[in-house]
Amino acid sequence: MDREKRSDVPLGRRMPQATTRIVVADRNVITRVGLRSILERSTGFAVIAEATSYDAVIDAVDEHGPDVLIIDLDLGDDTTRGLKIVEEVTDRYPATKVLVLANTLSEMIVVEALRRGANGYLCKDDVKADELGKGVKAIQDGETVLGKGVGNLVAHSLGSTRQTEHLTDREVDVIKHVAKGLSNKQIAAAMFISESTIKFHLQNASRKLNAHRRAEIVHRAAAAGLL
Amino acid sequence: MDREKRSDVPLGRRMPQATTRIVVADRNVITRVGLRSILERSTGFAVIAEATSYDAVIDAVDEHGPDVLIIDLDLGDDTTRGLKIVEEVTDRYPATKVLVLANTLSEMIVVEALRRGANGYLCKDDVKADELGKGVKAIQDGETVLGKGVGNLVAHSLGSTRQTEHLTDREVDVIKHVAKGLSNKQIAAAMFISESTIKFHLQNASRKLNAHRRAEIVHRAAAAGLL
DNA sequence: TAACGACCTAGCCAAATGGCTAGGTAGCAG
Protein backbone atom coordinates (compact mmCIF):
# COMPACT_ATOMS: atom_id res chain seq x y z
CA MET A 1 0.00 0.00 0.00
CA ASP A 2 2.87 2.32 0.70
CA ARG A 3 4.76 1.17 -2.32
CA GLU A 4 4.26 4.37 -4.35
CA LYS A 5 5.84 6.30 -1.53
CA ARG A 6 9.01 4.47 -2.51
CA SER A 7 9.99 7.08 -5.08
CA ASP A 8 9.99 9.84 -2.48
CA VAL A 9 12.88 8.20 -0.74
CA PRO A 10 16.47 8.75 -1.93
CA LEU A 11 17.14 5.67 -3.98
CA GLY A 12 20.80 5.47 -4.86
CA ARG A 13 20.94 3.95 -8.31
CA ARG A 14 18.01 1.87 -9.39
CA MET A 15 18.63 -1.47 -11.07
CA PRO A 16 17.14 -2.06 -14.51
CA GLN A 17 15.86 -5.42 -13.27
CA ALA A 18 13.91 -5.50 -10.03
CA THR A 19 16.84 -6.17 -7.76
CA THR A 20 16.15 -6.37 -4.05
CA ARG A 21 18.49 -4.03 -2.27
CA ILE A 22 19.44 -5.38 1.15
CA VAL A 23 21.23 -4.01 4.20
CA VAL A 24 22.66 -6.62 6.57
CA ALA A 25 23.20 -5.81 10.24
CA ASP A 26 25.12 -8.30 12.34
CA ARG A 27 28.13 -7.93 14.59
CA ASN A 28 29.56 -11.19 13.29
CA VAL A 29 31.71 -11.08 10.14
CA ILE A 30 31.20 -14.73 9.36
CA THR A 31 27.45 -14.30 9.37
CA ARG A 32 27.63 -11.17 7.24
CA VAL A 33 29.80 -12.85 4.63
CA GLY A 34 27.62 -15.96 4.74
CA LEU A 35 24.43 -13.97 4.22
CA ARG A 36 25.92 -12.03 1.35
CA SER A 37 27.17 -15.21 -0.24
CA ILE A 38 23.88 -17.07 0.08
CA LEU A 39 21.75 -14.17 -1.11
CA GLU A 40 23.91 -13.11 -4.04
CA ARG A 41 24.23 -16.72 -5.16
CA SER A 42 20.72 -16.34 -6.58
CA THR A 43 20.09 -13.37 -8.85
CA GLY A 44 17.78 -10.61 -7.78
CA PHE A 45 19.45 -9.83 -4.47
CA ALA A 46 22.15 -7.29 -3.74
CA VAL A 47 23.64 -6.63 -0.33
CA ILE A 48 24.40 -2.95 -0.61
CA ALA A 49 25.66 -2.30 2.91
CA GLU A 50 26.66 -3.99 6.13
CA ALA A 51 26.37 -2.62 9.65
CA THR A 52 27.90 -3.85 12.88
CA SER A 53 26.50 -1.41 15.42
CA TYR A 54 23.17 0.14 16.27
CA ASP A 55 24.21 3.57 15.03
CA ALA A 56 25.59 2.12 11.81
CA VAL A 57 22.25 0.48 11.05
CA ILE A 58 20.42 3.77 11.22
CA ASP A 59 23.09 5.44 9.12
CA ALA A 60 22.98 2.71 6.49
CA VAL A 61 19.20 2.78 6.24
CA ASP A 62 19.19 6.57 6.05
CA GLU A 63 21.80 6.53 3.32
CA HIS A 64 20.59 3.65 1.16
CA GLY A 65 16.87 3.31 1.87
CA PRO A 66 17.05 -0.43 1.21
CA ASP A 67 14.17 -2.70 0.26
CA VAL A 68 14.96 -5.06 3.09
CA LEU A 69 16.91 -4.78 6.32
CA ILE A 70 18.13 -8.10 7.68
CA ILE A 71 19.09 -7.57 11.29
CA ASP A 72 20.31 -9.44 14.32
CA LEU A 73 18.81 -7.57 17.27
CA ASP A 74 21.82 -8.33 19.43
CA LEU A 75 24.31 -5.77 18.14
CA GLY A 76 25.72 -4.72 21.47
CA ASP A 77 25.06 -5.22 25.14
CA ASP A 78 21.49 -3.98 24.97
CA THR A 79 19.00 -5.98 22.93
CA THR A 80 16.27 -3.48 23.75
CA ARG A 81 18.14 -1.06 21.54
CA GLY A 82 17.66 -3.48 18.66
CA LEU A 83 13.90 -3.45 19.22
CA LYS A 84 13.89 0.33 19.14
CA ILE A 85 15.67 0.22 15.80
CA VAL A 86 13.02 -2.04 14.32
CA GLU A 87 10.42 0.45 15.47
CA GLU A 88 12.32 3.43 14.12
CA VAL A 89 13.00 1.91 10.71
CA THR A 90 9.49 0.59 10.10
CA ASP A 91 8.14 3.90 11.32
CA ARG A 92 10.28 6.23 9.24
CA TYR A 93 10.63 4.01 6.15
CA PRO A 94 7.41 2.06 5.64
CA ALA A 95 8.73 0.79 2.29
CA THR A 96 11.71 -0.86 3.96
CA LYS A 97 10.85 -4.32 5.21
CA VAL A 98 12.60 -5.65 8.29
CA LEU A 99 13.63 -9.28 8.69
CA VAL A 100 14.93 -10.20 12.13
CA LEU A 101 17.57 -12.94 12.17
CA ALA A 102 18.06 -14.12 15.73
CA ASN A 103 20.48 -16.46 17.43
CA THR A 104 18.01 -17.60 20.03
CA LEU A 105 14.27 -17.84 20.36
CA SER A 106 12.60 -15.84 23.11
CA GLU A 107 8.89 -15.27 23.23
CA MET A 108 9.30 -11.79 24.61
CA ILE A 109 11.73 -10.68 21.92
CA VAL A 110 9.71 -12.21 19.07
CA VAL A 111 6.47 -10.65 20.22
CA GLU A 112 8.06 -7.26 20.84
CA ALA A 113 9.79 -7.27 17.46
CA LEU A 114 6.58 -8.09 15.59
CA ARG A 115 4.62 -5.56 17.62
CA ARG A 116 7.11 -2.92 16.56
CA GLY A 117 6.66 -3.71 12.91
CA ALA A 118 9.11 -6.45 11.98
CA ASN A 119 7.99 -8.27 8.82
CA GLY A 120 9.74 -11.51 9.57
CA TYR A 121 11.56 -13.45 12.27
CA LEU A 122 13.95 -16.30 11.50
CA CYS A 123 16.27 -18.22 13.77
CA LYS A 124 19.83 -18.58 12.44
CA ASP A 125 20.28 -22.15 13.55
CA ASP A 126 17.03 -23.34 12.03
CA VAL A 127 17.09 -21.54 8.70
CA LYS A 128 17.93 -23.47 5.54
CA ALA A 129 19.98 -21.82 2.81
CA ASP A 130 17.11 -21.57 0.33
CA GLU A 131 14.69 -20.24 2.92
CA LEU A 132 16.56 -16.97 3.13
CA GLY A 133 15.91 -15.90 -0.44
CA LYS A 134 12.35 -17.18 -0.31
CA GLY A 135 11.77 -15.36 2.93
CA VAL A 136 13.03 -12.06 1.59
CA LYS A 137 10.84 -12.42 -1.51
CA ALA A 138 7.80 -13.28 0.59
CA ILE A 139 8.36 -10.30 2.82
CA GLN A 140 8.53 -8.04 -0.18
CA ASP A 141 5.19 -9.42 -1.28
CA GLY A 142 3.75 -8.23 1.99
CA GLU A 143 3.79 -11.55 3.79
CA THR A 144 5.01 -11.98 7.32
CA VAL A 145 7.67 -14.68 7.51
CA LEU A 146 7.97 -16.70 10.70
CA GLY A 147 10.65 -19.35 11.00
CA LYS A 148 10.30 -22.85 12.37
CA GLY A 149 9.15 -22.67 15.96
CA VAL A 150 8.58 -18.94 15.85
CA GLY A 151 4.99 -19.40 14.74
CA ASN A 152 4.16 -21.57 17.72
CA LEU A 153 5.66 -19.02 20.03
CA VAL A 154 3.50 -16.26 18.61
CA ALA A 155 0.39 -18.42 18.71
CA HIS A 156 1.12 -19.25 22.32
CA SER A 157 1.53 -15.61 23.17
CA LEU A 158 -1.73 -14.66 21.49
CA GLY A 159 -3.54 -17.53 23.18
CA SER A 160 -2.48 -16.60 26.66
CA THR A 161 -4.52 -13.99 28.47
CA ARG A 162 -1.38 -12.43 29.80
CA GLN A 163 0.12 -9.93 27.42
CA THR A 164 3.86 -9.61 27.22
CA GLU A 165 4.95 -6.81 29.48
CA HIS A 166 8.43 -5.48 29.16
CA LEU A 167 10.80 -5.03 32.08
CA THR A 168 11.79 -1.57 33.23
CA ASP A 169 15.44 -0.51 33.33
CA ARG A 170 15.51 -0.76 37.07
CA GLU A 171 14.10 -4.26 37.06
CA VAL A 172 16.76 -5.39 34.61
CA ASP A 173 19.44 -3.82 36.80
CA VAL A 174 18.24 -5.78 39.80
CA ILE A 175 18.06 -9.02 37.82
CA LYS A 176 21.63 -8.56 36.66
CA HIS A 177 22.72 -8.41 40.28
CA VAL A 178 20.63 -11.45 41.13
CA ALA A 179 22.36 -13.34 38.32
CA LYS A 180 25.68 -12.58 40.01
CA GLY A 181 24.43 -14.40 43.09
CA LEU A 182 23.92 -11.40 45.35
CA SER A 183 21.33 -11.38 48.12
CA ASN A 184 18.66 -8.69 48.26
CA LYS A 185 20.62 -6.99 51.02
CA GLN A 186 23.80 -6.92 48.93
CA ILE A 187 21.95 -5.65 45.88
CA ALA A 188 20.36 -2.92 47.97
CA ALA A 189 23.79 -1.83 49.15
CA ALA A 190 25.18 -1.89 45.61
CA MET A 191 22.31 0.16 44.21
CA PHE A 192 21.99 2.53 47.18
CA ILE A 193 18.32 1.74 47.71
CA SER A 194 16.35 -0.18 50.30
CA GLU A 195 16.09 -3.94 50.44
CA SER A 196 12.33 -3.48 50.25
CA THR A 197 12.73 -1.85 46.87
CA ILE A 198 14.76 -4.77 45.59
CA LYS A 199 11.97 -7.10 46.64
CA PHE A 200 9.46 -4.78 45.00
CA HIS A 201 11.26 -4.81 41.67
CA LEU A 202 11.71 -8.57 41.79
CA GLN A 203 8.04 -9.09 42.55
CA ASN A 204 7.13 -7.03 39.50
CA ALA A 205 9.67 -8.79 37.32
CA SER A 206 8.32 -12.15 38.52
CA ARG A 207 4.85 -11.21 37.40
CA LYS A 208 5.98 -9.87 34.04
CA LEU A 209 8.15 -12.89 33.27
CA ASN A 210 5.63 -15.28 34.76
CA ALA A 211 8.31 -16.66 37.06
CA HIS A 212 8.08 -17.42 40.76
CA ARG A 213 11.67 -17.93 41.78
CA ARG A 214 14.70 -15.72 41.25
CA ALA A 215 16.52 -18.55 39.50
CA GLU A 216 13.73 -18.68 36.95
CA ILE A 217 13.74 -14.91 36.57
CA VAL A 218 17.45 -15.01 35.76
CA HIS A 219 16.97 -17.85 33.32
CA ARG A 220 14.14 -16.17 31.43
CA ALA A 221 15.85 -12.81 31.36
CA ALA A 222 19.03 -14.45 30.08
CA ALA A 223 17.09 -16.32 27.42
CA ALA A 224 15.57 -13.03 26.35
CA GLY A 225 19.06 -11.60 25.95
CA LEU A 226 18.50 -9.02 28.67
CA LEU A 227 21.66 -9.73 30.66
CA MET B 1 56.12 -34.71 14.63
CA ASP B 2 53.36 -36.97 13.46
CA ARG B 3 53.34 -35.42 10.04
CA GLU B 4 54.72 -38.49 8.26
CA LYS B 5 51.76 -40.42 9.58
CA ARG B 6 49.75 -38.19 7.30
CA SER B 7 50.27 -40.42 4.26
CA ASP B 8 48.77 -43.42 6.02
CA VAL B 9 45.42 -41.71 6.07
CA PRO B 10 43.11 -41.81 3.05
CA LEU B 11 43.68 -38.45 1.43
CA GLY B 12 41.11 -37.81 -1.26
CA ARG B 13 43.03 -35.99 -3.94
CA ARG B 14 46.16 -34.19 -2.97
CA MET B 15 46.79 -30.64 -4.18
CA PRO B 16 50.03 -29.89 -6.02
CA GLN B 17 50.49 -26.79 -3.85
CA ALA B 18 50.35 -27.21 -0.07
CA THR B 19 46.66 -26.56 0.35
CA THR B 20 45.20 -26.69 3.84
CA ARG B 21 42.31 -29.10 3.83
CA ILE B 22 39.59 -28.02 6.24
CA VAL B 23 36.44 -29.59 7.64
CA VAL B 24 33.87 -27.14 9.01
CA ALA B 25 31.39 -28.24 11.68
CA ASP B 26 28.57 -25.89 12.56
CA ARG B 27 24.82 -26.39 12.73
CA ASN B 28 24.29 -22.97 11.15
CA VAL B 29 24.25 -22.77 7.32
CA ILE B 30 25.02 -19.09 7.28
CA THR B 31 28.13 -19.60 9.33
CA ARG B 32 29.26 -22.54 7.21
CA VAL B 33 28.87 -20.58 3.99
CA GLY B 34 30.54 -17.56 5.56
CA LEU B 35 33.52 -19.58 6.73
CA ARG B 36 33.94 -21.23 3.36
CA SER B 37 33.69 -17.91 1.63
CA ILE B 38 36.20 -16.17 3.86
CA LEU B 39 38.71 -19.00 3.82
CA GLU B 40 38.57 -19.76 0.11
CA ARG B 41 38.85 -16.08 -0.68
CA SER B 42 42.55 -16.42 0.04
CA THR B 43 44.41 -19.21 -1.71
CA GLY B 44 45.80 -22.11 0.23
CA PHE B 45 42.59 -23.12 1.97
CA ALA B 46 40.02 -25.64 0.84
CA VAL B 47 36.90 -26.53 2.78
CA ILE B 48 36.51 -30.17 1.82
CA ALA B 49 33.54 -31.08 3.97
CA GLU B 50 30.85 -29.63 6.21
CA ALA B 51 29.17 -31.29 9.17
CA THR B 52 26.06 -30.30 11.09
CA SER B 53 25.86 -32.97 13.76
CA TYR B 54 28.19 -34.66 16.19
CA ASP B 55 28.10 -37.94 14.32
CA ALA B 56 28.72 -36.22 11.00
CA VAL B 57 31.89 -34.61 12.36
CA ILE B 58 33.38 -37.96 13.25
CA ASP B 59 32.37 -39.38 9.87
CA ALA B 60 33.87 -36.43 8.00
CA VAL B 61 37.16 -36.59 9.90
CA ASP B 62 37.34 -40.35 9.42
CA GLU B 63 36.71 -40.02 5.71
CA HIS B 64 38.84 -36.99 4.86
CA GLY B 65 41.53 -36.83 7.51
CA PRO B 66 41.66 -33.02 7.20
CA ASP B 67 44.53 -30.77 8.22
CA VAL B 68 42.24 -28.62 10.31
CA LEU B 69 38.82 -29.13 11.88
CA ILE B 70 36.98 -25.89 12.58
CA ILE B 71 34.18 -26.69 14.99
CA ASP B 72 31.42 -25.03 16.98
CA LEU B 73 31.08 -27.19 20.08
CA ASP B 74 27.35 -26.53 20.24
CA LEU B 75 26.07 -28.89 17.57
CA GLY B 76 23.09 -30.19 19.48
CA ASP B 77 21.56 -29.98 22.90
CA ASP B 78 24.65 -31.31 24.64
CA THR B 79 27.80 -29.21 24.52
CA THR B 80 29.65 -31.85 26.51
CA ARG B 81 29.40 -34.04 23.45
CA GLY B 82 31.36 -31.40 21.53
CA LEU B 83 34.14 -31.57 24.08
CA LYS B 84 34.30 -35.34 23.73
CA ILE B 85 34.69 -34.90 19.98
CA VAL B 86 37.66 -32.60 20.43
CA GLU B 87 39.22 -35.26 22.61
CA GLU B 88 38.47 -38.06 20.19
CA VAL B 89 39.78 -36.26 17.12
CA THR B 90 43.01 -34.98 18.68
CA ASP B 91 43.51 -38.41 20.16
CA ARG B 92 42.95 -40.50 17.05
CA TYR B 93 44.34 -38.05 14.48
CA PRO B 94 47.27 -36.14 15.99
CA ALA B 95 47.97 -34.58 12.60
CA THR B 96 44.54 -32.97 12.47
CA LYS B 97 44.49 -29.64 14.29
CA VAL B 98 41.28 -28.53 15.98
CA LEU B 99 40.12 -24.91 16.04
CA VAL B 100 37.10 -24.25 18.23
CA LEU B 101 34.83 -21.46 17.02
CA ALA B 102 32.40 -20.57 19.78
CA ASN B 103 29.37 -18.31 20.03
CA THR B 104 29.94 -17.44 23.64
CA LEU B 105 32.85 -17.32 26.02
CA SER B 106 32.75 -19.57 29.05
CA GLU B 107 35.78 -20.26 31.18
CA MET B 108 34.75 -23.81 31.80
CA ILE B 109 34.27 -24.65 28.13
CA VAL B 110 37.49 -22.95 27.04
CA VAL B 111 39.58 -24.68 29.65
CA GLU B 112 38.00 -28.06 29.00
CA ALA B 113 38.46 -27.72 25.23
CA LEU B 114 42.14 -26.85 25.57
CA ARG B 115 42.69 -29.56 28.14
CA ARG B 116 41.29 -32.07 25.66
CA GLY B 117 43.68 -31.00 22.96
CA ALA B 118 42.09 -28.12 21.03
CA ASN B 119 44.76 -26.08 19.21
CA GLY B 120 42.81 -22.85 19.13
CA TYR B 121 39.74 -21.11 20.49
CA LEU B 122 38.13 -18.15 18.77
CA CYS B 123 34.89 -16.35 19.51
CA LYS B 124 32.66 -15.78 16.47
CA ASP B 125 31.57 -12.31 17.44
CA ASP B 126 35.09 -11.09 18.07
CA VAL B 127 36.95 -12.60 15.15
CA LYS B 128 37.95 -10.41 12.22
CA ALA B 129 37.80 -11.77 8.68
CA ASP B 130 41.58 -11.88 8.21
CA GLU B 131 42.18 -13.48 11.60
CA LEU B 132 40.59 -16.71 10.44
CA GLY B 133 43.16 -17.50 7.77
CA LYS B 134 46.01 -16.33 9.98
CA GLY B 135 44.71 -18.43 12.84
CA VAL B 136 44.51 -21.57 10.73
CA LYS B 137 48.04 -21.00 9.43
CA ALA B 138 49.36 -20.40 12.92
CA ILE B 139 47.73 -23.55 14.21
CA GLN B 140 49.32 -25.55 11.43
CA ASP B 141 52.68 -24.16 12.51
CA GLY B 142 52.08 -25.67 15.90
CA GLU B 143 50.97 -22.50 17.64
CA THR B 144 47.98 -22.32 19.92
CA VAL B 145 45.60 -19.58 18.83
CA LEU B 146 43.52 -17.83 21.46
CA GLY B 147 41.06 -15.13 20.43
CA LYS B 148 40.51 -11.78 22.06
CA GLY B 149 39.46 -12.28 25.65
CA VAL B 150 40.09 -16.01 25.56
CA GLY B 151 43.67 -15.54 26.69
CA ASN B 152 42.64 -13.64 29.79
CA LEU B 153 40.16 -16.35 30.66
CA VAL B 154 42.81 -19.03 30.45
CA ALA B 155 45.29 -16.97 32.45
CA HIS B 156 42.64 -16.42 35.08
CA SER B 157 41.91 -20.09 35.22
CA LEU B 158 45.59 -21.00 35.60
CA GLY B 159 46.03 -18.35 38.26
CA SER B 160 43.21 -19.58 40.43
CA THR B 161 43.97 -22.42 42.79
CA ARG B 162 40.63 -23.98 42.00
CA GLN B 163 40.79 -26.15 38.95
CA THR B 164 37.82 -26.26 36.64
CA GLU B 165 35.72 -29.24 37.56
CA HIS B 166 33.00 -30.37 35.25
CA LEU B 167 29.43 -30.97 36.32
CA THR B 168 28.03 -34.48 36.39
CA ASP B 169 24.94 -35.41 34.38
CA ARG B 170 22.84 -35.51 37.50
CA GLU B 171 23.96 -32.07 38.60
CA VAL B 172 23.04 -30.64 35.21
CA ASP B 173 19.63 -32.31 35.44
CA VAL B 174 18.97 -30.68 38.79
CA ILE B 175 20.11 -27.29 37.55
CA LYS B 176 17.74 -27.53 34.60
CA HIS B 177 14.88 -27.98 37.04
CA VAL B 178 16.11 -25.09 39.16
CA ALA B 179 16.12 -22.91 36.05
CA LYS B 180 12.44 -23.72 35.61
CA GLY B 181 11.78 -22.20 39.02
CA LEU B 182 11.08 -25.41 40.93
CA SER B 183 11.78 -25.73 44.65
CA ASN B 184 13.99 -28.53 45.95
CA LYS B 185 10.88 -30.39 47.05
CA GLN B 186 9.34 -30.16 43.60
CA ILE B 187 12.56 -31.23 41.91
CA ALA B 188 12.83 -34.18 44.25
CA ALA B 189 9.31 -35.26 43.29
CA ALA B 190 10.05 -34.82 39.59
CA MET B 191 13.26 -36.84 39.75
CA PHE B 192 11.97 -39.49 42.19
CA ILE B 193 14.77 -38.89 44.67
CA SER B 194 15.00 -37.26 48.08
CA GLU B 195 15.08 -33.54 48.70
CA SER B 196 18.37 -34.11 50.50
CA THR B 197 19.88 -35.40 47.31
CA ILE B 198 18.78 -32.32 45.43
CA LYS B 199 20.53 -30.19 48.02
CA PHE B 200 23.58 -32.43 47.78
CA HIS B 201 23.85 -32.04 44.01
CA LEU B 202 23.32 -28.30 44.23
CA GLN B 203 26.01 -27.94 46.88
CA ASN B 204 28.46 -29.75 44.65
CA ALA B 205 27.46 -27.72 41.62
CA SER B 206 27.87 -24.53 43.66
CA ARG B 207 31.41 -25.45 44.51
CA LYS B 208 32.31 -26.46 40.98
CA LEU B 209 30.83 -23.33 39.45
CA ASN B 210 32.09 -21.15 42.26
CA ALA B 211 28.55 -19.90 42.86
CA HIS B 212 26.73 -19.47 46.15
CA ARG B 213 23.15 -18.96 45.11
CA ARG B 214 20.95 -21.02 42.83
CA ALA B 215 20.28 -17.99 40.65
CA GLU B 216 24.02 -17.73 40.01
CA ILE B 217 24.30 -21.44 39.35
CA VAL B 218 21.62 -21.17 36.69
CA HIS B 219 23.27 -18.13 35.17
CA ARG B 220 26.71 -19.70 34.95
CA ALA B 221 25.40 -23.00 33.67
CA ALA B 222 23.38 -21.17 31.04
CA ALA B 223 26.43 -19.13 30.04
CA ALA B 224 28.37 -22.36 29.68
CA GLY B 225 25.70 -23.64 27.32
CA LEU B 226 24.72 -26.46 29.65
CA LEU B 227 20.95 -25.85 29.65
C1' DT C 1 40.86 -55.99 46.71
C1' DA C 2 41.08 -51.26 47.39
C1' DA C 3 40.33 -46.80 45.93
C1' DC C 4 37.57 -43.74 43.47
C1' DG C 5 33.74 -41.17 41.47
C1' DA C 6 28.98 -40.64 40.95
C1' DC C 7 25.10 -41.13 43.30
C1' DC C 8 21.83 -41.18 47.29
C1' DT C 9 20.01 -39.84 52.23
C1' DA C 10 19.43 -37.49 56.97
C1' DG C 11 19.24 -33.66 60.23
C1' DC C 12 20.38 -29.05 62.06
C1' DC C 13 20.07 -23.93 62.05
C1' DA C 14 20.66 -19.19 60.53
C1' DA C 15 19.65 -16.54 56.70
C1' DA C 16 17.23 -15.50 52.55
C1' DT C 17 13.23 -15.56 49.85
C1' DG C 18 8.21 -15.26 48.15
C1' DG C 19 3.95 -13.37 48.68
C1' DC C 20 1.18 -10.17 50.62
C1' DT C 21 -0.81 -5.46 52.07
C1' DA C 22 -0.20 -0.58 52.33
C1' DG C 23 1.76 3.36 51.80
C1' DG C 24 4.88 7.32 49.49
C1' DT C 25 7.21 10.65 45.40
C1' DA C 26 8.22 12.59 40.70
C1' DG C 27 7.44 13.21 35.93
C1' DC C 28 4.83 13.10 31.92
C1' DA C 29 0.45 12.97 28.72
C1' DG C 30 -4.27 13.73 28.03
Next chain:
DNA sequence: CTGCTACCTAGCCATTTGGCTAGGTCGTTA
Protein backbone atom coordinates in the same frame (compact mmCIF):
# COMPACT_ATOMS: atom_id res chain seq x y z
C1' DC D 1 -5.88 18.73 37.07
C1' DT D 2 -6.04 13.80 36.54
C1' DG D 3 -4.44 9.67 35.51
C1' DC D 4 -0.55 6.91 34.51
C1' DT D 5 4.03 4.87 34.99
C1' DA D 6 8.25 4.22 37.12
C1' DC D 7 10.18 4.36 41.23
C1' DC D 8 10.81 3.99 46.32
C1' DT D 9 9.79 2.11 51.32
C1' DA D 10 7.79 -0.68 55.34
C1' DG D 11 6.26 -4.77 57.84
C1' DC D 12 4.52 -9.56 58.42
C1' DC D 13 4.99 -14.60 58.10
C1' DA D 14 5.45 -19.18 56.06
C1' DT D 15 8.56 -21.44 53.25
C1' DT D 16 12.94 -22.12 51.05
C1' DT D 17 17.65 -21.75 50.91
C1' DG D 18 22.60 -22.23 52.03
C1' DG D 19 26.06 -24.37 54.57
C1' DC D 20 27.38 -27.85 57.44
C1' DT D 21 28.38 -32.77 59.24
C1' DA D 22 27.87 -37.63 58.67
C1' DG D 23 26.55 -41.45 56.80
C1' DG D 24 25.27 -45.08 52.79
C1' DT D 25 25.40 -48.02 47.76
C1' DC D 26 27.16 -49.23 43.19
C1' DG D 27 30.23 -49.75 39.36
C1' DT D 28 34.69 -48.92 37.37
C1' DT D 29 39.45 -48.65 37.53
C1' DA D 30 44.08 -49.36 39.49
